[in-house]
Amino acid sequence: MFNIFRIAAVTLLTLFAAVRLSAQTSLKGKIIDSSTKEPVTGATVQCTAGCACGCATTALGEFELKHMGSCCKSFRVSSIGYQALVFDAGNAAGSPVTVIQLQQENNALQSVVVTANREGVKRSLAPVAVSTVSSRMIQETKPVTVDQVLNKVSGVYMVNLGNEQHSMSIRQPMTTKSLFLYLEDGIPIRTVGLFNHNALLEMNMASVKSIEVIKGPSSSLYGSEAIGGVVxxxxxxxxxxxxxxxxxxxxxxxxxxxxxxxxxxxxxxxxxxxxxxxxxxxxxxxxxxxxxxxxxxxxxxxxxxxxxxxxxxxxxxxxxxxxxxxxxxxxxxxxxxxxxxxxxxxxxxxxxxxxxxxxxxxxxxxxxxxxxxxxxxxxxxxxxxxxxxxxxxxxxxxxxxxxxxxxxxxxxxxxxxxxxxxxxxxxxxxxxxxxxxxxxxxxxxxxxxxxxxxxxxxxxxxxxxxxxxxxxxxxxxxxxxxxxxxxxxxxxxxxxxxxxxxxxxxxxxxxxxxxxxxxxxxxxxxxxxxxxxxxxxxxxxxxxxxxxxxxxxxxxxxxxxxxxxxxxxxxxxxxxxxxxxxxxxxxxxxxxxxxxxxxxxxxxxxxxxxxxxxxxxxxxxxxxxxxxxxxxxxxxxxxxxxxxxxxxxxxxxxxxxxxxxxxxxxxxxxxxxxxxxxxxxxxxxxxxxxxxxxxxxxxxxxxxxxxxxxxxxxxxxxxxxxxxxxxxxxxxxxxxxxxxxxxxxxxxxxxxxxxxxxxxxxxxxxxxxxxxxxxxxxxxxxxxxxx
Structure with a gap:
C-alpha cells in the first residue's frame, strides 16, 4: 500500500512540474505604443540571460516565445525610436496575453520614416533632410493649430493666417504658391493642378498620430508640387x-x-x-x-x-x-x-x-x-x-x-x-x-x-x-x-x-x-x-x-x-x-x-x-x-x-x-x-x-x-x-x-x-x-x- 501511495505522489509531482514547466516555456504577448496604444511592429523580445530565446513582433505587435529555457527569468524589449524595457517573464506567464507598452525616445535620429522611400526606412539609411514630429511631441504640445508643431522642424515656418488658414515656407519664402505637397498616409490631400495654400485646414488633427517632413524636392517619389518640401x-x-x-x-x-x-x-x-x-x-x-x-x-x-x-x-x-x-x-x-x-x-x-x-x-x-x-x-x-x-x-x-x-x-x-x-x-x-x-x-x-x-x-x-x-x-x-x-x-x-x-x-x-x-x-x-x-x-x-x-x-x-x-x-x-x-x-x-x-x-x-x-x-x-x-x-x-x-x-x-x-x-x-x-x-x-x-x-x-x-x-x-x-x-x-x-x-x-x-x-x-x-x-x- 505504501508503494502505491509513493508512486501516486511521484506521478502527481511529475505532472505538476510538467504543467508548470509548460506554462513557463511559452509566453504570448503584444507590444504597443504607450501614447497611441497602436501595435509596435518589428520590436525585438530577447532573453536577458544571453541565451537564444527571442523573437520579433508581427505587424499586429504580437509575439510568442516558445520553449523558453529555465534561465529565462526576464526579457528585454527594444524597438527603433522607443526606450528599451525589461519585464519579468514569471509575472507575465500567468496572463493569457501580456500587453507591454513602450515609450518613445526624445531623440528621433534613429526613428523609422515612411515618407523617405514610401515604405519605411531607418533615418540613418535615408539620404535626405527628413524630420519627424512624433506622437509624443504632439500630445505634449497640445496644438490648437498645426503650425504650433510643424514650426518645431528646422527650416519650416507655417504661417498662421487665422482659424487654421495658412501659407508655408520650407526652403522657399512665405508663399501661397503650389510649392509644397501635403500628404495623408502617403497620398495627396488634394489633387494635382488644384492646389490650395489652405489645404491643411482640411486635416483632422484628432486622427493624426505623427508628421513627417522631407525638405527639398521629392517629385521622384511623389510627383508634382513636392518642391520646397513634403509634409x-x-x-x-x-x-x-x-x-x-x-x-x-x-x-x-x-x-x-x-x-x-x-x-x-x-x-x-x-x-x-x-x-x-x-x-x-x-x-x-x-x-x-x-x-x-x-x-x-x-x-x-x-x-x-x-x-x-x-x-x-x-x-x-x-x-x-x-x-x-x-x-x-x-x-x-x-x-x-x-x-x-x-x-x-x-x-x-x-x-x-x-x-x-x-x-x-x-x-x-x-x-x-x-x-x-x-x-x-x-x-x-x-x-x-x-x-x-x-x-x-x-x-x-x-x-x-x-x-x-x-x-x-x-x-x-x-x-x-x-x-x-x-x-x-x-x-x-x-x-x-x-x-x-x-x-x-x-x-x-x-x-x-x-x-x-x-x-x-x-x-x-x-x-x-x-x-x-x-x-x-x-x-x-x-x-x-x-x-x-x-x-x-x-x-x-x-x-x-x-x-x-x-x-x-x-x-x-x-x-x-x-x-x-x-x-x-x-x-x-x-x-x-x-x-x-x-x-x-x-x-x-x-x-x-x-x-x-x-x-x-x-x-x-x-x-x-x-x-x-x-x-x-x-x-x-x-x-x-x-x-x-x-x-x-x-x-x-x-x-x-x-x-x-x-x-x-x-x-x-x-x-x-x-x-x-x-x-x-x-x-x-x-x-x-x-x-x-x-x-x-x-x-x-x-x-x-x-x-x-x-x-x-x-x-x-x-x-x-x-x-x-x-x-x-x-x-x-x-x-x-x-x-x-x-x-x-x-x-x-x-x-x-x-x-x-x-x-x-x-x-x-x-x-x-x-x-x-x-x-x-x-x-x-x-x-x-x-x-x-x-x-x-x-x-x-x-x-x-x-x-x-x-x-x-x-x-x-x-x-x-x-x-x-x-x-x-x-x-x-x-x-x-x-x-x-x-x-x-x-x-x-x-x-x-x-x-
Missing amino acids: NFITAAPPVIPVAKISVQGNSIGYKRTDLQTGSTSGKWGFAFNGYYADKRNSFMEYTDFHKGAVTARVDYNFSSRTTLSNSYTYLDYYSDMTGGIDSAMYGNKSFNSKHTFTYRKVNAQRLRSTLNHTWNDHSKSTAAIVYRNNSIGQNPAYAVKDDYRRTSSGEWKGQKDLAHGEINEASFNSYAMILQHKQKLNWHQTALIGGVSADFSPSAYTAGYIGINRDSVSGKYTGYAASDSMLTHYNSDVNNYAAFMHVETSPFEELRLVASLRYDRFNYRFNNFLPPSAYSGAPDSRNNFSRVSPKVGFIWNFSQRTGIYTNYSEGFVPPQVTEMYKGVKVPDLVPSVFRNYEVGGWAELIRGKLSADVSLYRMRGSDEIVSMMMDDGSYQNRNAGETLHQGVELGVTANPLKSLSFRFSGALSKHRFETFEEKGVAYDGKEMNGAPRWMHNAEAWYRPAYINGLRVGIEWQKIGRYFLDPVNTVKFSGYDVFHFRAGYSWKAMEVWMNVMNAGDSYYAYTASKSNYGYSYTPGEPRNLTLGVSYDLGSLFRKGRAD
Whole structure:
C-alpha cells in the first residue's frame, strides 16, 4: 500500500512540474505604443540571460516565445525610436496575453520614416533632410493649430493666417504658391493642378498620430508640387486595447474645442473613430469667428498575419470669417477693427481611402489603394474686394467713394485615384526595389459672380453687398495624372547605402469655358498635355551607428495650376516649372543618449517659374519667365543631459534670390525674394521631474528674422520673437494641461507684405491662456488586464 501511495505522489509531482514547466516555456504577448496604444511592429523580445530565446513582433505587435529555457527569468524589449524595457517573464506567464507598452525616445535620429522611400526606412539609411514630429511631441504640445508643431522642424515656418488658414515656407519664402505637397498616409490631400495654400485646414488633427517632413524636392517619389518640401500626416491606426478619450479645452481669446478619440481591436477587426469640433467667437480681432467639425472613421480587417485591409473615411465642415490683413495705420495703432463685415470662406471635404496590404514572404510586399475625394470651397473673399474710388495712372482719383467691387466664388472637384505599389528585397547587397503606378482622374468646376459692395466713405468699412446676375467666371476642367515610379536602394559596402529614384508623370488638361473668353472669364476651350521625368540620386555613409553623412541630387516640378493656365488668360501656353537641388548633410549622436545633431546644406535653382507679364497692349499674360535661387543651412540639436531634462533647437539660415524675374513690367533681377527671413529658429526645453511622475513643464522660443516686404527690396519687416509656456500633468486615465501662448505678450505679425495697395499685416495673437482636460474612458474596460 505504501508503494502505491509513493508512486501516486511521484506521478502527481511529475505532472505538476510538467504543467508548470509548460506554462513557463511559452509566453504570448503584444507590444504597443504607450501614447497611441497602436501595435509596435518589428520590436525585438530577447532573453536577458544571453541565451537564444527571442523573437520579433508581427505587424499586429504580437509575439510568442516558445520553449523558453529555465534561465529565462526576464526579457528585454527594444524597438527603433522607443526606450528599451525589461519585464519579468514569471509575472507575465500567468496572463493569457501580456500587453507591454513602450515609450518613445526624445531623440528621433534613429526613428523609422515612411515618407523617405514610401515604405519605411531607418533615418540613418535615408539620404535626405527628413524630420519627424512624433506622437509624443504632439500630445505634449497640445496644438490648437498645426503650425504650433510643424514650426518645431528646422527650416519650416507655417504661417498662421487665422482659424487654421495658412501659407508655408520650407526652403522657399512665405508663399501661397503650389510649392509644397501635403500628404495623408502617403497620398495627396488634394489633387494635382488644384492646389490650395489652405489645404491643411482640411486635416483632422484628432486622427493624426505623427508628421513627417522631407525638405527639398521629392517629385521622384511623389510627383508634382513636392518642391520646397513634403509634409506627410500619419494617421492613427486602431489601438490594440480599448481607448475612449474625451478632451475639452478653451482659451482666453474665444477658442473652444472638444476632441473624441476612440478605438479598439477585437479578433481580426480593428476600429477607430477620431474627431473634434472647434468654435471661436468674439476674439481679439473683429470678424474672425469660425467653426470646424472633422471626423475620421477607420475600419481594419486582418485576413491573416500577411494580408490586411484598411478603410478610412474623413468628413470635414469648416466656416470662417475672412477679415484679411490690417493696414499699416491699424497695425501701428494696435487696432484690431476689421473693414470687412461679411467676407467668409467655407469648406466641405470628404476623403475615402481603402488600402490592401499583402506580404508574400519576408522579401516581398504589395499594396493597392483606391481613393475618392469630394471637395468644395465657397468664398466671399476679402482679397477680391476693390474700391471703386482709386488713383489712376495719371495720378488722379476717380470713382465712387461709397462703392467697391467683389465676387462670390466656389471651386469644387471630385477625384478618383488608384495607387499600386510593390516592394522586393534581394539577397544581393541588401538591395530593395520599390515600384508602382498611379492614376488620378479629377473633374472640377469653378464659378464666380459679381457683387456690388457698400462702403462707408468715412470709416472705410464694407458694410454690405448686393448680388447680381453678372457671372464673371464659369468653367469646368478635367485634370488627369498618370504616373510610374521606381526606387532602388543597395549597399555595396556595409557602411554605404546608395539610393536612386525615378518617376514619370503625364498630365492631360481639358478646359471648358461656358462664357465668352475674356480677361475675367478665361481662355477659350482648350486641351493641353504635359509630361515630366523626375530623378533623384544620393548616398549615405554611416561611419558608425552614431554618425553618418549623405548627399543627393534631386529634381522637382510643378505643372501649371488650372487657374494659372486658363483663368484670365488669352492663350494657354505654359510648361511645368522645374527645380534642381544639390544637398549635403549629416547626423551624429555626439554623446550616447545625451546629445545629437543633424545638419543639411542645400542649393536649389528654379527655372520656368510662372510670372504675370505685361503685354504691349497693357494686358497681363502668364509666362514661364522666372528663375530663382534658394540656398541655406538647416541645423537640429537635441540634448538630454538628465533623464528629467531635455532640450531641442531647430534653426535655418537661408537666402532666396530672384535671378531672372520680370513681373508685370517690373524686373527683380538680383533682388532678395520678399517674405524670406535670413534666419529663423525654434528652441524648446522640457522638465519632467522624477519625483512627480506625470508632470511636464516646458518653454518654447520661436524667432523669425528680418525680411523684405516687397520684391524691389525697399523696406524690411523686423520679424519677431515670441515665447510659449506649457505645463501638463497625467494621472492614470486623466490628463490636465495649461498653455500660455505668447507668454511675454509681444506685439508682432505672423506675416507682413507691401504692394501697390499699401502694407498688410496679419497680427499675431496676444498673450492667451489655454486650459484643457482629458479622460480615457477606455481605462474602465481595461481594468484587470495586464497593460
